[in-house]
Amino acid sequence: MANLSAVFMNITKESKIVVLTGAGISAESGIKTFRDAGGLWENYNVEDVATPQAFDSNPILVWNFYKERYKQSKTVSPNPAHYALVELEDYLKDNFFLITQNVDGLHNVAGTKRIIEMHGNLTECFCINCNAKYKLEKINLAQDIPICPKCNGYLRPNVVWFGEMPYHLNKIDTLVSQCNYFIVVGTSGIVYPAAGLLQLAKYSGAKTIGINLEKPANIYSIDYFYQGKAGEILPKLVKQWII
Numbered sequence: 635m636a637n638l639s640a641v642f643m644n645i646t647k648e649s650k651i652v653v654l655t656g657a658g659i660s661a662e663s664g665i666k667t668f669r670d671a672g673g674l675w676e677n678y679n680v681e682d683v684a685t686p687q688a689f690d691s692n693p694i695l696v697w698n699f700y701k702e703r704y705k706q707s708k709t710v711s712p713n714p715a716h717y718a719l720v721e722l723e724d725y726l727k728d729n730f731f732l733i734t735q736n737v738d739g740l741h742n743v744a745g746t747k748r749i750i751e752m753h754g755n756l757t758e759c760f761c762i763n764c765n766a767k768y769k770l771e772k773i774n775l776a777q778d779i780p781i782c783p784k785c786n787g788y789l790r791p792n793v794v795w796f797g798e799m800p801y802h803l804n805k806i807d808t809l810v811s812q813c814n815y816f817i818v819v820g821t822s823g824i825v826y827p828a829a830g831l832l833q834l835a836k837y838s839g840a841k842t843i844g845i846n847l848e849k850p851a852n853i854y855s856i857d858y859f860y861q862g863k864a865g866e867i868l869p870k871l872v873k874q875w876i877i
C-alpha cells in the first residue's frame with residue numbers, strides 16, 4: 635500500500651475530516667452489500683420491503699423483513715474498519731464527523747459518537763401518526779404491526795426508504811462543504827444524494843480519499859483511491875494519519 639503521509643503531512647488535530655461510509659464497510663462483519671445481493675435484498679425485492687408504497691400495501695411483510703434484519707444485526711459485530719474510525723475520532727474530537735448510509739448501527743456499537751445516520755437506523759422505529767420515536771427493544775415485536783404505546787398509531791422502522799428524503803441534509807451539506815478531507819469508504823457511488831457529497835467536498839476545496847473493493851461510479855471526484863478491503867486498509871491508513 636502506498637504511503638499516504640505525503641497527503642496527510644499537514645494533518646493536525648485542527649484538520650476537519652468528514653467520512654462517508656456505505657454497505658462495504660460492514661461487509662467484513664458479515665452483512666451483504668446492496669449491489670452484491672443481485673437485485674434481491676436477503677431474498678426480497680427491494681420495492682416490496684423498502685418503499686413507502688410497500689408499507690401502505692403490506693405493512694406486515696415490511697415489518698417481518700425489518701424484524702429479521704434487526705435479529706441479524708444482533709448477531710454481527712463491528713470490524714477493524716469501524717474501530718479505525720473510532721480511533722480517528724478520538725484523535726480529532728470535534729473536528730471529526732461520520733456520515734453513514736448504513737442502517738445496521740455498527741458504527742454506534744463500535745463507539746463512534748459524532749455520527750449522522752442519513753438513512754436511519756434499523757434498531758429504531760417511529761409512529762406514523764404522532765412521530766414518537768422508540769428503540770425496537772422497548773416495543774412488543776410479537777405484534778404483526780407494532781402499535782404506538784402513546785396514540786395507538788402504526789409504528790414503522792426508522793429507515794429511509796426508496797423515494798424518501800435522507801435525514802439531516804442541511805447539516806451534512808454544511809459539514810461536507812467545510813471539511814479539509816473527505817473520505818469515502820465502501821460505497822458504490824450510485825445512490826444520490828449521498829453519491830454527490832464527494833463532488834461537493836471537492837468543489838469546496840477538500841482533498842478526497844476513497845477506499846473501496848471496486849472502483850466506485852464517482853471515482854472521478856476522488857483524489858487518492860485505495861482499492862481493497864476497508865477492514866485491511868483503513869486501520870493502516872489511520873495509524874499513518876494520526877502519528
Ligand code: OAD
Pocket residue numbers: 655656657658659661662667668669670684735736753794795796819820821822823824825845846847848849850862863864865
Ligand atoms: P452498495 O452495495 O451499492 O455498494 C457497496 C460497495 O462496497 C461496493 O462498491 C463494493 O465494491 C464495496 N465493498 C464491498 N466489500 C467491501 C469491503 N470489504 N471493503 C470496502 N469496500 C467494499 O452499497 P451503498 O453504496 O452503501 O439506500 O448503497 C447506498 C444505498 O443504496 C444504501 O444506503 C441503500 C441502497 O439502496 C437506502 O436504503 C435508501
